Amino acid sequence: MLLAEITDTGLAAICYGLGAIGPGIGIGYLVGQSVQAMARQPEAAGMVRTTMFLGIAFVEALALIGFVVFFLGQG
Amino acid sequence: MLALHFPPLGHIVDWPGFAGTEGAWYEVNKVVLVYFFAVVLTGLIFVLGNKKQLIPTGAQNLAEISVEFVEQQLIEPTIGHNERKWLPPFMLSLFFYIFFTNIFEIIPVIQMPANARIALPMFLALLCYVIYHGAGFKEHGPIGYLKHALIPPGVPVAMLPLVMVIELVSKFLVQPFSHTVRLFANLLAGHILLVTFAVLSAGLWTAKWYAVFLPLPAFAVIFFTAFELMVSFLQAYVFTLLFGVYFGSAVSHEH
Numbered sequence: 215m216l217l218a219e220i221t222d223t224g225l226a227a228i229c230y231g232l233g234a235i236g237p238g239i240g241i242g243y244l245v246g247q248s249v250q251a252m253a254r255q256p257e258a259a260g261m262v263r264t265t266m267f268l269g270i271a272f273v274e275a276l277a278l279i280g281f282v283v284f285f286l287g288q289g
Numbered sequence: 290m291l292a293l294h295f296p297p298l299g300h301i302v303d304w305p306g307f308a309g310t311e312g313a314w315y316e317v318n319k320v321v322l323v324y325f326f327a328v329v330l331t332g333l334i335f336v337l338g339n340k341k342q343l344i345p346t347g348a349q350n351l352a353e354i355s356v357e358f359v360e361q362q363l364i365e366p367t368i369g370h371n372e373r374k375w376l377p378p379f380m381l382s383l384f385f386y387i388f389f390t391n392i393f394e395i396i397p398v399i400q401m402p403a404n405a406r407i408a409l410p411m412f413l414a415l416l417c418y419v420i421y422h423g424a425g426f427k428e429h430g431p432i433g434y435l436k437h438a439l440i441p442p443g444v445p446v447a448m449l450p451l452v453m454v455i456e457l458v459s460k461f462l463v464q465p466f467s468h469t470v471r472l473f474a475n476l477l478a479g480h481i482l483l484v485t486f487a488v489l490s491a492g493l494w495t496a497k498w499y500a501v502f503l504p505l506p507a508f509a510v511i512f513f514t515a516f517e518l519m520v521s522f523l524q525a526y527v528f529t530l531l532f533g534v535y536f537g538s539a540v541s542h543e544h
Contacts, residue, residue: 260362261366264362264366264530265366267523267526267527267530268527268530268531268534270527271471271527271530271531274471274475275467275470275471278470278471278474278475278478279467279470279474281474281477281478282470282473282474285298
């Protein structure tokens with residue numbers, strides 16, 4: 215049986231993969247909108263960039279917590 | 290088949306103490322060495338950048354650029370007008386200390402980011418935690434700061450108990466945790482990524498005909514080394530920027 219062979223490591227890897235979907239969409243949307251904002255208002259690029267990195271840092275935290283839980287889940 | 294022996298996680302972040310210090314309370318290993326190097330390098334920026342020539346040269350140039358960077362990119366957008374004399378040098382040294390501890394990730398021979406062990410990010414995050422909450426208490430007074438931190442403006446009274454619990458958990462518990470994990474996990478992930486491709490390259494080197502695939506992981510090592518250079522800078526920037534944001538929201542007056 216294939217299902218019986220799923221180990222903790224495999225399960226942790228699958229869960230991390232699922233956990234990375236949300237932040238992936240989030241960062242993609244965030245950076246895309248920031249690029250659009252910078253293209254429309256080049257003079258506001260500095261401010262947008264700072265806010266963008268800040269937003270990335272907050273969104274990315276979710277993926278990184280998933281990454282840490284991945285190692286904890288491996289047991 | 291290709292035999293790959295990926296070392297267990299403990300082997301790539303745990304380092305034995307150097308001769309003569311094993312087991313002692315002052316045990317010096319590679320990570321501790323990186324702490325010292327980073328302190329010395331950060332100190333050098335302050336010492337060498339202290340010249341005051343009209344036409345800057347060498348280290349003075351770097352120091353002036355970085356002071357300007359901290360004031361315009363880190364303090365201006367987060368805290369706004371700043372009258373605290375200690376804040377720019379503190380954020381400058383925070384930025385450079387994290388940057389130097391990160392950058393040892395890609396410096397040959399050492400190749401170990403000190404922030405891939407959670408001790409240093411946790412210490413730095415707790416130091417920031419004490420500083421920004423301390424500054425908030427000093428600015429608003431004990432009761433006033435709790436009010437400022439827990440009650441966002443414009444919340445209906447009926448929602449207040451719920452909002453206060455959420456704010457309490459997020460500002461006093463989750464904030465330092467995510468501040469720590471962001472730096473730690475980024476550097477650990479980068480380190481594991483480099484080890485993975487290096488192990489793969491080494492495994493392909495001795496493999497039979499699979500060796501034709503060697504250029505792929507070898508190129509990936511080079512690419513990710515450049516990528517980690519960017520990550521070290523970006524994480525130092527983000528850590529300091531977030532300190533600025535937390536500090537700014539702790540001492541701000543507008544409601």
